[in-house]
Amino acid sequence: MSTDTMLRVEKGHAEPEELAAITAILLARAAATPSAVPAPRRSTAGWRRLERTPGFRAPHSWQG
Template sequence: MNTPDIRVEKGHAEPEEVAALTAVLLARAAARPTAPAHGGGRPKAGWRRLEREPGFRAPHSWH
């Protein structure tokens, strides 16, 4: 038995509506960039090395 790849969970969709939805989903999937958006290279670390930080921070400053 051949089962469909897309199933309507609630309500009733005509075959044309399912085809339109499939076309939109496939177009969105094809439009996704394959390369990272930051331009390549290594990503920046979310932490800093303490020896590269200045020794003093004002009490009212934030980082």
């Protein structure tokens, strides 16, 4: 595989050392086992606060 098709710099100019560093990071991430990758955490609550819900609910709404 040609080195000019493996990575493409969209803006600016990347030195060979910078391309080598990003390549090493990408290869390390690709080789990581699934157990080494932490599970994503929820950033929001799974419930809603009543004061943030709209005032009107349809009579046939299951939200009650």
